[in-house]
Amino acid sequence: MKAMLIKDVNLLKGQKQFFGMLFLMIIMFTVIQSDPTFSICYVTLMFAILTLTTMSYDDYENGMCYLLTLPVSRREYVTEKYLFGMLASLSGLVGSSLVTVAAAYIKRIVYPWEEWTATAISCIILLSLALAVTTPIQLKFGSEKSRMAVFGVFALGSVAVFIIAKLCQAAGIDINAVLESAFVENLTTTVWGICVMAAAVLAVSWWISVRVLEKREF
Amino acid sequence: MLRLENVKKQYKGFCLDCSLEVKEGFVTGLVGKNGAGKSTAFKTALGLVYADSGHIRIFGKEPKELSSGDKEKIGVVLADSGFSGYLTVKNLIPMLDRLYGGFKKEEFIQKCGEFELPLDKKIKEFSTGMKRKLQVLAAISHEAELLILDEPTAGLDVVARDELLGLLREYMETEGRAILISSHISGDLEGFCDDIYMIDGGRIILHEETDVLLSNYGLLKMTPEQYSVLDKSYILRHKKEEFGYSCLTDQKQFYQENYPELVIERGSIDELIMMMIRGEK
Structure with a gap:
């Protein structure tokens, strides 16, 4: 698995322009927009998406086929992608936090520790969901078709949220009251609950990805 | 292995x-x-x-x-x-x-x-x-x-x-x-x-x-008359040509000894492939 991590890190080394652009965007969002939260979330999610980029690079000119003749099992390949996704995203989170906090300090923007913590937890949950949704789709459909598939999944997700909101409204459930109860009165429990759910979703996604790749023929 | x-x-x-x-x-x-x-x-x-x-x-x-x-x-x-x-x-x-x-x-x-x-x-x-x-x-x-x-x-x-x-x-x-x-x-x-x-x-x-392929296999080239009287026991494939017939054999020596008038070529692997694929049994 370490060999695959080395490969992916080397693949990312070729993305210097992308990282330079991200760095500029952090500065821009923090200094001009005075919005450190957005900078951190944006960069962290961008780093999560890099995992997809490495899969596209692996698949370039049918390269995945050759990759699987090396001493790497399909299960190891999938596990490494999730691990790499988490490591890359956390690196993005740490890096963007450092740059953002520094920029906020220079611009004299107040950025409390509690707000950073909330941002970091939200980012980790979001990137876990992004990885969980996009990885099996990318493995199943390849880099070209997966874009449409990912779009479809997020569209379906939005429709599902809309329908749930409408059903709650019809049933006389006050969603705002529920959210307030969850995030104000029971914040710790809610955060832990969401973290456990995100971990569960990641575990299910990993299992699906392994099945997808084990069934795939080249 | x-x-x-x-x-x-x-x-x-x-x-x-x-x-x-x-x-x-x-x-x-x-x-x-x-x-x-x-x-x-x-x-x-x-x-x-x-x-x-x-x-x-x-x-x-x-x-x-x-x-x-x-x-x-x-x-x-x-x-x-x-x-x-x-x-x-x-x-x-x-x-x-x-x-x-x-x-x-x-x-x-x-x-x-x-x-x-x-x-x-x-x-x-x-x-x-x-x-x-x-x-x-x-x-x-x-x-x-x-x-x-x-x-x-x-x-x-x-x-x-x-x-x-x-x-x-x-x-x-x-x-x-x-x-x-x-x-x-x-x-x-x-x-x-x-x-x-x-x-x-x-x-x-x-x-x-490969040794057998190159030593025993051969391409026989002959007129229609020669083909009609040929013992075809060791012919793997035959193909109609402008001059008559080409035949692939895995017993080249048999034909060299019994049909000295035939043109018998060693046959490269490319030619063997062509005969095996395009020739008739």
């Missing part, structure tokens, strides 16, 4: 139905025209394509049972796939070093230099021939016991081809090794393989030791 027994794989419009064996100490060739099933056979053997039926054994195990340790003993070149084009050779070195316990780093770098493979250039900028050279060098860099090489000489000029085959000959000097190789340049295989399988339409239509 590798055995495929009645391995079948059905696609729309194509069916692989293949049995072959690669023995220790042997270089086994697989020849056939484009689309004959060579790559499918290779991929099935490597577990990249799943057989519908039949048995595949590499080192006595099914492909899906192969551990990382077993896979370290296999070196592969694929006709339609390779290392990611976004990596450089320099990027590959730590990866191969981590993957293979027996990776000979210094030798690999030295061979890359000899074969004029730049270490810092992205692989996607390599020519087809350079990509092949890189794959072959990677395949032989880690003390593999079995090489599975699908078209390793594709895109190479004569000199590079000769150098690469030289490397493979050198590789075979160590005991306990074997190679399964395919090439559309049959000349490569004639002088290199111990035995040759011929595949057409997904089926193995001929298997013979």
Whole structure:
């Protein structure tokens, strides 16, 4: 698995322009927009998406086929992608936090520790969901078709949220009251609950990805 | 080392139905025209394509049972796939070093230099021939016991081809090794393989030791009159030609002795393939 991590890190080394652009965007969002939260979330999610980029690079000119003749099992390949996704995203989170906090300090923007913590937890949950949704789709459909598939999944997700909101409204459930109860009165429990759910979703996604790749023929 | 027994794989419009064996100490060739099933056979053997039926054994195990340790003993070149084009050779070195316990780093770098493979250039900028050279060098860099090489000489000029085959000959000097190789340049295989399988339409239509193929097989050329009185007991295929008939035999000597008036050619592997595929039984 370490060999695959080395490969992916080397693949990312070729993305210097992308990282330079991200760095500029952090500065821009923090200094001009005075919005450190957005900078951190944006960069962290961008780093999560890099995992997809490495899969596209692996698949370039049918390269995945050759990759699987090396001493790497399909299960190891999938596990490494999730691990790499988490490591890359956390690196993005740490890096963007450092740059953002520094920029906020220079611009004299107040950025409390509690707000950073909330941002970091939200980012980790979001990137876990992004990885969980996009990885099996990318493995199943390849880099070209997966874009449409990912779009479809997020569209379906939005429709599902809309329908749930409408059903709650019809049933006389006050969603705002529920959210307030969850995030104000029971914040710790809610955060832990969401973290456990995100971990569960990641575990299910990993299992699906392994099945997808084990069934795939080249 | 590798055995495929009645391995079948059905696609729309194509069916692989293949049995072959690669023995220790042997270089086994697989020849056939484009689309004959060579790559499918290779991929099935490597577990990249799943057989519908039949048995595949590499080192006595099914492909899906192969551990990382077993896979370290296999070196592969694929006709339609390779290392990611976004990596450089320099990027590959730590990866191969981590993957293979027996990776000979210094030798690999030295061979890359000899074969004029730049270490810092992205692989996607390599020519087809350079990509092949890189794959072959990677395949032989880690003390593999079995090489599975699908078209390793594709895109190479004569000199590079000769150098690469030289490397493979050198590789075979160590005991306990074997190679399964395919090439559309049959000349490569004639002088290199111990035995040759011929595949057409997904089926193995001929298997013979190369020495036998070159010494016993021959092409007989004759007029229609000569053909009409010919003993056809040892004729494998015949084909109508402008001058009369061409016939393929695996008993060249019989016809040399009994029909001295016939033109009998040694027949290259290309000609044998043509007769086996295009000729009638």
